[in-house]
Amino acid sequence: MDENPQGARVSRASGEAVRFDALTRRFGDRVAVNGLTLTVNEGEFFGFLGPNGAGKSTTIKMATGLLRPTSGSIRVFGLDPFTRPMDVKGRIGLVPEELALYERLTGFEALTFAGRLYGLDETTAKQRAMDLLAWLGLEEDGGKLIVDYSTGMKKKAALGCAVIHRPRLLFLDEPFSGIDPLALKGIKEVLQQMVREGVTVFFSSHVMELVERLCTRVAILHRGEVHAVGTLAEMRANLGLAGDATLEDVFVTAVGEPIGGEEAAWLTE
Amino acid sequence: MAHGVSASRGRLGVLVRLHFLLTWRPQKRGGASDWAGGLLLVLLASLVGLMAFGVSFGMTMAASDKPAVQELVLWAGAGVLLLFYVLMGSMAETVAGGIDVSLLFHYPVTQRDMVLSELIARIAGPASFPGLGFFAGCAAGGLWAGRPALALAALLALLIWLVQANLLMMALDYALFHIRRSRRFGEALALAGSALFVGLILLQNIMAQHAAGASSQGVALSVPGWLSAAGRVLVPLAPLLPGASAASWIVGGWAVIPRAGVAGALIAGLFAADRLLLMRLAQSGAVESGRRPAGRAVDRHVARGRRRVDRFLPWPFFVKDLRYLARDPLLRTSLLSIVALPFFVVFIINEPSGLFAGAWFQHFGFLLFLLLALSRFATNNLAIERSGLGLVLGSPVPRWAVLAGKNMALMALFLCLLVVPMGFFVWKGMPPAEAGATVLTALATCAVYLGLANLLAVLMPVPVAPRGRRLMPQVSGGVMFLLGLLNVAVVAATEIALLPLLLGRLAFSDAPGPVAGLLLALAGVLYGLVLYLLLLAWASRLMERRESAIYEALVRGS
Structure with missing residues (x-):
């Protein structure tokens, strides 16, 4: 964020990576995303923060062309993901919350397959699959079926599938749950390096510490609406908080009171 | 190196290879040797x-x-x-x-x-x-x-x-x-x-x-x-x-x-x-x-209930499964679809050759149709709740009660399906005693069928969702084919196991009069019940032994 981390950060930004204009998605009577307007610039490590059910995954699905919005528009590198889906999907990588992996492929096969689908030739796809397995600490498990992987290993494999074609924009939907601290450190470093080289990362999470440590800019989403957006310093200033307020303080102030109370008092009796 | 890729190149060959691999690769985990x-x-x-x-x-x-x-x-x-x-x-x-x-x-x-x-x-x-x-x-x-x-x-x-x-x-x-x-x-x-x-x-x-x-x-x-x-x-x-x-x-x-x-x-x-x-x-x-709703926990009020029926161990599982079957939109849709089947029975009875109006059809032919309708829920019944099964397997309840509860829920569905053809038979003039005998035979048949289906569910738990839902990524197309064949085999085995009863009913359908027919059907129910209890005991013992394999197959990664 502003205190942080990335060094070059947004400096390489050459334009808009994603733009949402009055984006709305309804499921029957329920409004999952309500008039979302937001711009993410190229080269940003953008944090998308919100409690469960805030509409983060729905927004990502719409941005990646997987879910049609009820109204509003989306542009990814200036392209509409629904009229030019192949162009958009070829430029982005996605690690969905519910991992999209064929579990009866081996890790190596899954990565090679993803590379081939993104248009890499067989030799390059295999070479990159080997490199990614090593990067993710999976080289010894590359020959195992994914169904035999732990949750963290599956997350790593999904991440490998999402970056094998060197996307310009990476959507990560709760990507780090279940990953061990050692691997997490390595992955974070590589993601930060990718951002320094101009890749945009759209990072959805509800883990404040991670977002605070990694992201250059953050949007706080609650009940489908953006409650605050900007760097940590900007949000503090906008919300009238002290200079040492954490992202958690900002979040609670922006969203409202924390959940909890008398309802389950018997738990602590 | 350029970011991203050209999106225009055909990926047909890669996709065909993937489909082929996932169809023919064996189900078993962890073994490249299991070809x-x-x-x-x-x-x-x-x-x-x-x-x-x-x-x-x-x-x-x-x-x-x-x-x-x-x-x-x-x-x-x-x-x-x-x-x-x-x-x-x-x-x-x-x-x-x-x-x-x-x-x-x-x-x-x-x-x-x-x-x-x-x-x-x-x-x-x-x-x-x-x-x-x-x-x-x-x-x-x-x-x-x-x-x-x-x-x-x-x-x-x-x-x-x-x-x-x-x-x-x-x-x-x-x-x-x-x-x-x-x-x-x-x-x-x-x-x-x-x-x-x-x-x-x-x-x-x-x-x-x-x-x-x-x-x-x-x-x-x-x-x-x-x-x-x-x-x-x-x-x-x-x-x-x-x-x-x-x-x-x-x-x-x-x-x-x-x-x-x-x-x-x-x-x-x-x-x-x-x-x-x-x-x-x-x-x-x-x-x-594609995520399935999690299984429901056993209602604690039911579990703590003081009424006699609540102390019957399979009862909470029966209630849960019946609710589960009735509340899941796709299961409900499937149930509505198979309501067509009894109508089918009714209409083919009317066909001009009289092929389906004969005693063989009234005694067991229509049961075959009903069992086929039930088979999509019965022969892989542990898979219906997927991740919720973790809760069931973690509970200190005898496994026979879990299976019996599921069977009772399916039996309730079967009874609903039975109403239409039986109503039609009675309307066409079937004597009440014979209708009663037919219902009893149907119940015996269903019980034996569910007993056999339990065995298949325990021996071959396949993590599939109802048709139209997302196909679980662990399952190969070949295994689905095999499951279909085994479903048919279970129906056939049921008919074979009940041959003595069915042949007996056919042989005595005219001679001994309605009361004797009823007695014969009661003997058949006894036979079916004994067979079911034996099969249930066998399946529950197998389930205890195979619990970790069932958990691995159905719950982990669901």
Whole structure:
């Protein structure tokens, strides 16, 4: 964020990576995303923060062309993901919350397959699959079926599938749950390096510490609406908080009171 | 190095390879060495194909001097195979070859490539073997009988049939994939489908009677006469039906051209429909929504209840399973769909040959239909709740109670299905005592069937969701095919196990009078109950031993 981390950060930004204009998605009577307007610039490590059910995954699905919005528009590198889906999907990588992996492929096969689908030739796809397995600490498990992987290993494999074609924009939907601290450190470093080289990362999470440590800019989403957006310093200033307020303080102030109370008092009796 | 990739290159070969791998790779985890499973599947599918070959070859040869009959065999076979295909699909959730396409939606792959690759993989899948065997048998029979034109027609029919049947099944799968998104739409679709099905049966019945010149009261035709009458009505419609149209152009001459045109138009239409449905599916957020609702915990008030029924161990599981079956939109949709089946029974009883009005049908033939309807929920019953099963397996409850609770819920469904045909039989004048005996026999049959189904559920737990939901990524298409075959085998085994009872009922159906019939049926219930309890004890012991394997197969990664 502003205190942080990335060094070059947004400096390489050459334009808009994603733009949402009055984006709305309804499921029957329920409004999952309500008039979302937001711009993410190229080269940003953008944090998308919100409690469960805030509409983060729905927004990502719409941005990646997987879910049609009820109204509003989306542009990814200036392209509409629904009229030019192949162009958009070829430029982005996605690690969905519910991992999209064929579990009866081996890790190596899954990565090679993803590379081939993104248009890499067989030799390059295999070479990159080997490199990614090593990067993710999976080289010894590359020959195992994914169904035999732990949750963290599956997350790593999904991440490998999402970056094998060197996307310009990476959507990560709760990507780090279940990953061990050692691997997490390595992955974070590589993601930060990718951002320094101009890749945009759209990072959805509800883990404040991670977002605070990694992201250059953050949007706080609650009940489908953006409650605050900007760097940590900007949000503090906008919300009238002290200079040492954490992202958690900002979040609670922006969203409202924390959940909890008398309802389950018997738990602590 | 450039970021991203060109999105325009075809990925067809890569997708076909993926489909092929996921269809034929064995189910077992962790073992690249377990190719024996794949080989077994090849052998099994080949065996079914060889049987189909033998049947069609024999029939074509037997009618070597009757070209019209040979042609009838060909087109009737195309229709019957399509029915078999749909039946296998409904019992094993999807016909072999289908993979979870929703996992591909975020890749830059066109709908055309997705549809084409799935089509190719399905054609090369195990479910195509019966069709391959059948048409190859017709071709060989044609050559043997000195009719090369028939052989050529059969081979071309094979090609058209494989494409049409698979495109049709894919369209059904894609369309059904949508229905979980909307409960109301799903239920409306199920009701419309049921109404259409019943309407078609009724229409076919009326037309067959009309073609045979029968009076409105019905005339007892011979079976060949009925087939011939039905043929006269349905043959002209055959060129318009997917699957059946494959063989409809064997008439030869100039008529071949328009009929081949219709077959081609059907293929083009189905392909376009598949692409459109897939496009809609790809933009419906389907990637994540394949998740199944978690199993419900046992209601603590029920578990703590003081009434006697609450202390009956399977009771909470019965209540949970009944709620689960009734509340899940797709399960409910399926249940609504199979309500059509008793109607089917009612209408075919009315058909003019009287084939289904005989004692054999009233005593056990209709039970077969009901068991087939139930089989999609019963033979893999532990898989219905998926991750919720973790809660059940973690609870300190005897495993027999878990299985018995599920069986009771399924028995309740069975009773609902039984009401329609039984009402019809009574309305047609079946004496109440005989109706009571028939109900008792039905209950005994269902109990034995559920006992056998428990064994299959414990021995071969397959993490599948109801048809139309997301196919679980761990399951190979080949295993689905195998599951379909085993479902049929369980129904057949039930009939075999109950042969003494059924034969007894047939033998004494006239002689001893209604009370004796009832007593005989009561003896049958006792026999069925004992058999069920033995099977339940066996299945629960197996379940205790195989609990970790069941957990691995169904819960982990769900």
